[in-house]
Amino acid sequence: MEDRFFVNATSETPEIILDKIKNEFIISGKSMPEDAREFYQSTHNWLETYKEKPNQITRFDFSLDYFNSGSVKQVFKILCLLEEITESGKDVKVTWYYKKGDELMLMKGLEFDKFLDLTIDVRES
Amino acid sequence: MNVLKIYAIYNEFCKDSFALIYLGEIDDELTPILMSINEVGKSEMKSSRKKISYLIAECFQNIIRHSDKNTHENNSSNVPEMFMLRDRNTIHHLVTTNIIKNEIIPELKQKLNSLRDLSAEEIKQLYQQVFRNNTKSEKGGAGLGLIDMARKSGVAPSFGFKKIDDAFSNFFLQVNVLPKGVEIITGEEETSLDSALSFYEMMTNEKIVIVQKGDFSQDSVLPLIQLFEGNLNLKDEQIGLARRILYLLIEMLQNITRHAEKIEGITEGIFYIAEKGTNQYEISTGNFLTEQNAQRLKSKLDSLIDLNKIELSKKYKETLMNTDDSEGKGAAIGLIEMCRHSSERINYDICKTQNGLAFFSLQVIV
Numbered sequence: 001m002e003d004r005f006f007v008n009a010t011s012e013t014p015e016i017i018l019d020k021i022k023n024e025f026i027i028s029g030k031s032m033p034e035d036a037r038e039f040y041q042s043t044h045n046w047l048e049t050y051k052e053k054p055n056q057i058t059r060f061d062f063s064l065d066y067f068n069s070g071s072v073k074q075v076f077k078i079l080c081l082l083e084e085i086t087e088s089g090k091d092v093k094v095t096w097y098y099k100k101g102d103e104l105m106l107m108k109g110l111e112f113d114k115f116l117d118l119t120i121d122v123r124e125s
Numbered sequence: 126m127n128v129l130k131i132y133a134i135y136n137e138f139c140k141d142s143f144a145l146i147y148l149g150e151i152d153d154e155l156t157p158i159l160m161s162i163n164e165v166g167k168s169e170m171k172s173s174r175k176k177i178s179y180l181i182a183e184c185f186q187n188i189i190r191h192s193d194k195n196t197h198e199n200n201s202s203n204v205p206e207m208f209m210l211r212d213r214n215t216i217h218h219l220v221t222t223n224i225i226k227n228e229i230i231p232e233l234k235q236k237l238n239s240l241r242d243l244s245a246e247e248i249k250q251l252y253q254q255v256f257r258n259n260t261k262s263e264k265g266g267a268g269l270g271l272i273d274m275a276r277k278s279g280v281a282p283s284f285g286f287k288k289i290d291d292a293f294s295n296f297f298l299q300v301n302v303l304p305k306g307v308e309i310i311t312g313e314e315e316t317s318l319d320s321a322l323s324f325y326e327m328m329t330n331e332k333i334v335i336v337q338k339g340d341f342s343q344d345s346v347l348p349l350i351q352l353f354e355g356n357l358n359l360k361d362e363q364i365g366l367a368r369r370i371l372y373l374l375i376e377m378l379q380n381i382t383r384h385a386e387k388i389e390g391i392t393e394g395i396f397y398i399a400e401k402g403t404n405q406y407e408i409s410t411g412n413f414l415t416e417q418n419a420q421r422l423k424s425k426l427d428s429l430i431d432l433n434k435i436e437l438s439k440k441y442k443e444t445l446m447n448t449d450d451s452e453g454k455g456a457a458i459g460l461i462e463m464c465r466h467s468s469e470r471i472n473y474d475i476c477k478t479q480n481g482l483a484f485f486s487l488q489v490i491v
Contacts, residue, residue, distance in 0.1 A: 011347055032350070032375050034343040034382060066368060068375045069459040076445050101364035104372055104466070115442055 001049040005042070013039055014064060018046055023055050027075070028063040036070030040077070047081045054085045054092075063097040063125060064105065076112065083118040094118060097125035131409040131486045132476055134336060135395045137324075140315070142391075143212040143339035148205040148328050151192075151223070155208075156185045161348040162337070163210060173304075176277055177217055180300055181210070183274055184221045192223040193293065204289055207325050213316055217302040220321040225296045230286055233296070236268045240281035252276045278302040283318045297322060332400040341381040341394040341412070350375055353398075363404065369466055370406055370491045374398070376459050377410045377487065384422075385412035386482055401490060405468065409488045419475050419483035425457070429464045430471050437465045463489055 004022075009015035014029035033039040060082060062075065082092045096109035109122035138144040145162060147155075160178045188206060207222035225233070240248065252272045275281045278300045285297040299318045328336070337349065353371060381394035394412035401407050414422065432440065444458045464471055469490040476484040 011351070012343070032379070034379065066371055066375070068372075068379055069462045070379075072462070073445060073458055077448070080448075099364065102368045103365040104368045111442075115445065 001046065005046045007043070016043055018043070018050070020050065020055060023057070023059055025058060025060040026063065027078075028061070030065050031067035031071040031075070033068075033071070036068065036074045040071075040074035044074075044077060044081065047078060051081055051085055051088075054088070054090045057091040057093060058082065058085060060092065060094045061097065062094070062109075065099070066105070072108065076115075079112055079116055079118060079120075083116050086118055092118060093121070095121045095123055097123055100124050129474055129476070129486065130331075131395060131397065131411040131488070132474070132484055134397065135338060135411050135484070137315075138211070138336075138338040138395070141211045141213045141338060144210070144337065145339070146207065146209045146324060146328060146333075146336045148207050148325075148334055151185055151188050151206045151208060151221075153185075153189065155352075156182055158348055158352045159185075159208060159210075162345070162352070173302075177210075177219070177302060180219055180274060180277055180302060181208075183270060183277075184208070184219060184298070184300065187270055187298070188221055188223040191225065193226045194224040196226070203329075204295060205329065207328075209321055209324065211316060215304045216316075218299060218316045218321075219302065220297060220299045220318070222295050222297050222325060224289065224293050225286075227288070227292055227294050230294060230296075234284075236271060237282065237284050240272065240275050243275075243281065245276075245279050248272065248275045248281070274300050279305075285318050285322060287322065295325075297325070334398045334400060336395070336397040338395040339393070340391045341378060341385060341396075342392045343379070343382050345392075346375075346378045346382055349378060366404055366491070370398075370408070373463060373466055373489055373491055374408055376463055377408055377489065380459065380487075381410055381412045384414065384418065386414055386418075388413060388480075406491050407488060408491065409486065411484055411486045413478070413480070413482040414485050416477075416481075416483050419485050422485060423473070423475060425460055426471065426473055429460055432464065434465065437461060441465060467491055 003020045005018040007016040009029045012032050014027050014031045017024055017026045086092050098105035109120060113120035160181055163177060164174055204224055209220040211218045255269050255272060280301055280303060283299040287295040289295060297318060353374060385392050385394050396410040399407045441461050444461060467489045472488040474486040478484050
């Protein structure tokens with residue numbers, strides 16, 4: 001596994017930084033690819049491997065402006081992988097940022113928190 | 126509620142390979158977005174597209190420079206500006222509307238009439254002459270803009286005025302862009318200035334903000350979403366609503382992208398957004414499906430539309446938790462989300478069409 005996984009943002013997809021050494025994990029921007037499953041596949045693959053030997057504490061930030069429903073499902077899948085890390089005794093700190101007044105993104109963060117055993121810190125950015 | 130409206134509108138434009146009508150404020154920020162909407166997904170020659178883009182910019186400049194909307198008391202809301210672009214049989218029809226003072230109508234009429242009797246060659250000569258002399262009228266440009274529009278499009282613009290009150294009128298300007306070699310346009314009623322006027326009236330009555338008919342491949346959908354990121358007439362404190370509209374809009378447009386039956390290789394569809402009272406918007410879409418797919422979508426929707434919000438949340442959670450991706454590209458969750466985040470019951474309709482397909486109309490109120 002590469003220590004660092006990076007995807008540049010486009011007008012329809014977010015920037016993704018997964019950096020084990022810097023302990024920096026960020027997904028930010030817009031996410032509305034036509035095929036979200038395909039777009040997030042490599043991120044899932046990377047995290048599957050990372051999950052085997054994760055950092056003591058993984059800090060993962062989501063800062064999405066908006067997304068399509070296909071991306072909702074894929075983001076949830078990422079959160080599920082992070083949840084599995086906590087089950088192995090390692091710590092994961094997830095922060096879900098939303099813009100002031102963006103009730104939809106606030107709601108998404110709160111729902112994910114409710115649906116998972118993972119604690120998600122939902123914060124105004 | 127008249128769900129079929131979108132089908133009726135579709136039929137008005139069905140002979141157009143592309144149609145875009147926008148009602149609202151026309152400003153500098155809008156120009157590049159509308160241009161990119163025009164430019165994507167067109168198989169036309171680059172030179173022809175460039176010409177249209179140039180004319181769009183020229184028309185917008187015309188509105189931005191010459192509009193008297195700021196001096197008109199009840200400005201914008203009742204009499205929005207319009208931008209309309211229709212492509213039909215290799216001819217492009219570009220129509221704009223803006224408010225002007227009645228007092229300038231005679232002069233404007235005279236200027237526009239003077240172009241009417243000229244041939245393409247004479248327009249070209251006039252352009253060069255005015256360009257060289259560099260004579261200017263009060264608001265800049267001795268009709269150079271208008272002459273240039275005529276020169277680029279190959280025919281003099283048509284125009285019309287509709288009185289608003291004693292001091293102001295709406296000024297309609299139509300530029301028809303003809304393919305090279307064609308000099309005279311045979312008047313097609315459906316694309317005449319009169320039809321543009323009646324569309325303007327219909328759209329103003331229905332409070333429609335935008336209509337687009339044409340290709341809904343992913344590349345064409347992106348600039349539309351960009352347009353709505355900034356242009357919903359919503360104030361900062363309404364960001365919550367704006368984001369919800371955007372979420373559903375993306376969903377509905379991408380639904381067309383993913384599921385529409387292609388017509389002659391094009392992901393054919395139509396959508397419009399209309400204002401419904403205060404802080405409420407209607408998003409409607411229409412596209413073709415095979416009869417079988419239409420029935421499949423119908424039964425999916427039927428299983429969802431009458432659920433209450435709690436039941437929908439439960440469904441949402443179940444779908445999210447289901448790690449089996451066999452449902453495809455997220456369609457099921459998309460429909461659940463549409464029902465969850467709309468403020469009224471979703472409406473849909475299926476019409477059988479002559480081509481043996483079903484026209485599926487979907488209407489969501491946010």
